[in-house]
Amino acid sequence: MKGIISYDAMETIRNTNEWLGATARAIGGYPAFALAPNPMFRMMAAWGKVTERSFSRMVIKPDWEIPAIAGEDGQDHIVYVEPELKRPFGDLIRFRVARRDPKPRKVLLVAPMSGHYATLMRSTVTSLLPDCDLYVTDWHNARDIPVSEGKFDVEDYTAYLVDFIRHLGPDVHVIAVCQPAPLALAATAILAEDTPEAQPRTLTLIGGPVNPDAAATEVTDFGNRVTMGELEHLVIQSVGFKYRGAGRMVYPGLAQLGSFIAMNAENHAKAFADQIFAEARGTASEGDKHNRFYDEYLAVMDMTAEFYLSTVERIFKNLEIAENRFEVNGRSVDIGKITSTAVMTVEGANDDISAPGQCVAALDLCTGVPDARKAQHLEPGAGHYGIFAGKSWRLNIRPLVLDFMDEATSQPETQATRKRRRSRQAQDDCGVNDPMDSGKIAV
Structure with a gap:
């Protein structure tokens, strides 16, 4: 039961952050606030958009989206x-x-x-x-x-x-x-x-x-530093009640993602800060480098x-x-x-x-x-x-x-x-x- 509670707790944190991002995006983008010449609302909407997208991608399996192959006959x-x-x-x-x-x-x-x-x-x-x-x-x-x-x-x-x-x-x-x-x-x-x-x-x-x-x-x-007993105690959890594999012992994707980001935390923090400012300035786009990269990077299993x-x-x-x-x-x-x-x-x-x-x-x-x-x-x-x-x-x-x-x-x-x-x-x-x-x- 302890493992299941931990697994569902991580999913709850992820879901809450996705909801907070969606809420901030909706409030910051409310039309009436456009009458107030304060960049705070634009920054709030930008933070919310980046946050909502990031946390929602963590539980989505990306599509392959392979483009058409150009043939020697000129056909796609x-x-x-x-x-x-x-x-x-x-x-x-x-x-x-x-x-x-x-x-x-x-x-x-x-x-x-x-x-x-x-x-x-x-x-x-x-x-x-x-x-x-x-x-x-x-x-x-x-x-x-x-x-x-x-x-x-x-x-x-x-x-x-x-x-x-x-x-x-x-x-x-x-x-x-x-x-x-x-x-x-x-x-x-x-x-x-x-x-x-x-x-x-x-x-x-x-x-x-x-x-x-x-x-x-x-x-x-x-x-080499960690024993197998310590490793099993620290990272292994049971799948929560939300999924078909409920009860299966796993190394959760969200826990792995935390270790991935920690290995290069400074670069990741800068990338997300830059994306928030880009959204606020209106220079970000759905298919820009940041979104293409992190849509895949944040999708974990x-x-x-x-x-x-x-x-x-x-x-x-x-x-x-x-x-x-x-x-x-x-x-x-x-x-x-x-x-x-x-x-x-x-x-x-x-x-x-x-x-x-x-x-x-x-x-x-x-x-x-x-x-x-x-x-x-x-x-x-x-x-x-x-x-x-x-x-x-x-x-x-x-x-x-x-x-x-x-x-x-x-x-x-x-x-x-x-x-x-x-x-x-x-x-x-x-x-x-x-x-x-x-x-x-x-x-």
Whole structure:
């Protein structure tokens, strides 16, 4: 009962702040107050609008809103998001591009389950769609999953990835971003041992904690300072009565959001203050940078308690992946069994979530993969967000990943195709900067 009360208390605080924002916006915007030449009312309305929007977004799952893809024939091809496989804790979804022939690259983008929805990777999806047939793991909010569906921990997550990869076939290219990188590595090893012909063609790991001890960060230091008992007592709560998953033990999204913001509190405070003044001056808009960024950043989801705790204990504390001691359902997973899959790692030089060294450790674990089928890239000046969704990804990393896929499958692009692709990408990025391109988004 204590956990449920705490969970509902957080939701009550969120709901109250949303209501206060709506009230301030309505009062400050009351027509009669326009007769009083006092900027207080305009500031009140601006504060209310920003506050209401911010707190309401915390319980809304964002839409993908993928724009149409321009074809070489000059036509726009509409993108449809369709479920490929449905599972209780997460679906495999497909981005079907209407009236377009299948692309030679079939890509599975493994989204992290770390507090944000898979839509956090919207820009990554948009950048890959012109050149790939794309599938994404769409994880569900634990608060909406009934207790009767059972548990979901790192072993279940790995089993989901095995099923998804096997379903897509051996011609698939897997890209795992941050948290799922070590588990995608384990899933590939399971396929390599059980059905070697089902191994994916390539596995690209981006900013993932394969060996968290390789380079210390604030995240790894926290995991080492806190015991599992303390962690469970401090952050694990029961879903409140309002949701279908009432009674399920979770790490609440609102609690995670508080830790996300605390990691970079000064920048966030300045961003919201600037937005309030922009609203008061009338220079803010529905689709401006602030709203686009924070509509996604503030949308958080609950994680099952067993997934969060097993991730901390087995991946960060016990280093089961880093030391090749990981087990799934009682069977040992030997990463050295991976043989035919080409493996690439990508890291950001300024990544303070998964620091350089943590992800590239995967290459040493893949003892069965020839050195000629291994690659690594360290992006100068890039933070965590930038290496998979920012300008660094679009301009530098994305072309390298696509070329790696082509080289690994002996299906290289023609020089004209590669030139056309990079030219189009450069035009798209000309003069465009992502908000917080090097910022801290914990995924």
